Amino acid sequence: MRVVYLAILAACLVGTLPLEFLLGTHVYARWRRLALTLLPVVVIFGGWDVAAIHQGAWSYDARYLVGWTLPGRLPVEELLFFLVIPTCAVLTLEAVRARKPHWIIGDEP
Amino acid sequence: MSYTLAAVLGVLGACLVDVVLLRTMLLRRKAFWTSYAIVAFFQLIVNGLLTGLKVVQYDPHRILGARIVYAPVEDLLFGFALVLVTLSLWVWWGRIAFRGNAEGAAPARSRAAR
Numbered sequence: 001m002r003v004v005y006l007a008i009l010a011a012c013l014v015g016t017l018p019l020e021f022l023l024g025t026h027v028y029a030r031w032r033r034l035a036l037t038l039l040p041v042v043v044i045f046g047g048w049d050v051a052a053i054h055q056g057a058w059s060y061d062a063r064y065l066v067g068w069t070l071p072g073r074l075p076v077e078e079l080l081f082f083l084v085i086p087t088c089a090v091l092t093l094e095a096v097r098a099r100k101p102h103w104i105i106g107d108e109p
Numbered sequence: 110m111s112y113t114l115a116a117v118l119g120v121l122g123a124c125l126v127d128v129v130l131l132r133t134m135l136l137r138r139k140a141f142w143t144s145y146a147i148v149a150f151f152q153l154i155v156n157g158l159l160t161g162l163k164v165v166q167y168d169p170h171r172i173l174g175a176r177i178v179y180a181p182v183e184d185l186l187f188g189f190a191l192v193l194v195t196l197s198l199w200v201w202w203g204r205i206a207f208r209g210n211a212e213g214a215a216p217a218r219s220r221a222a223r
Contacts, residue, residue: 004164005159005164008155008159012151012155015151033202033203033206034199037198038195045191045194055110055171057111058112058165058166058167058168060164061163064164065164085155085188085191085192086192086195088151089144090196090199093140093144096140096144096147097140100140103138103139103143105135105140106133106134106135107203107204107207109207
């Protein structure tokens with residue numbers, strides 16, 4: 001049961017992966033832009049998470065975690081959450097762009 | 110601070126990032142709201158699983174108590190802030206890339222822009 005949280009995150013990645021190939025979202029292909037996007041997100045929302053854990057706003061059931069805990073008592077799954085969900089969001093935006101190329105997003109040349 | 114207040118401030122902060130700090134103005138884009146609607150649907154499933162299975166548990170004194178698919182409503186706000194900040198950064202880096210004519214360009218004709 002300790003892989004439950006990890007499995008949920010893996011399902012998110014697997015479920016959105018076809019977008020990269022079927023719709024040609026080129027998100028993973030632009031991995032540097034993706035990394036630059038994810039870094040501040042991890043810092044901001046990871047920091048929020050650490051603060052909330054510290055305050056006792058929420059807690060995690062160790063029975064569903066692989067057991068790797070990062071500084072700030074942050075389960076490794078939470079760090080991955082802030083990498084996986086934003087990546088899925090970017091894939092979704094690029095998939096929408098692929099289907100609706102006439103919709104302006106704001107980064108067009 | 111309650112999760113409720115933090116989540117509301119998080120949404121306001123995310124809107125400021127989009128409108129003032131990075132000026133990506135995604136809040137005005139149909140593409141953003143369409144993407145968010147899709148992501149929010151799956152967020153409800155993922156957050157519903159995480160809270161329904163009690164992988165994550167919330168201090169009842171720090172949330173309103175209203176829940177959507179097991180997850181506190183605050184999670185929806187947190188998720189919105191997460192998506193808006195992420196997509197604002199993604200679009201912002203895309204603009205920078207075009208200015209420098211480097212990575213980030215929309216899919217190139219033959220291969221991915223690096």
